[in-house]
Amino acid sequence: MQSAVKKFGNSAGVVIPKPLLTEIGAKVGDDIDIGVQDGRIVIELVAKIDPREGWAEDAAALMAAGDYEIVLGDFPNDFDDEEWVW
Secondary structure, three states, X not given: OOOOEEEEOOEEEEXXXXXXXXXXXXXXXXXXXXXXXXXXXXXXXXXXXXXXXOHHHHHHHHHHHOOOOOOOOOOOOHHHHHOOOO
């Protein structure tokens, strides 16, 4: 399958045909990693990782085990006492 390098402002781009995107499981808007290996441009789909995945379960396990302590506590301030309507 052929495509062409096209000018995009000060950069260049290549249109990637949909069948190739489908083959790697990518769609418009996905993040990709681009590199060069053995003189070839390699495009790989970047796995989406939720940075908070598992937090709720871990917090529940800590609470159940009693293995936690509140390090910082509350942060009372004048604004909370004088400005907020509770």
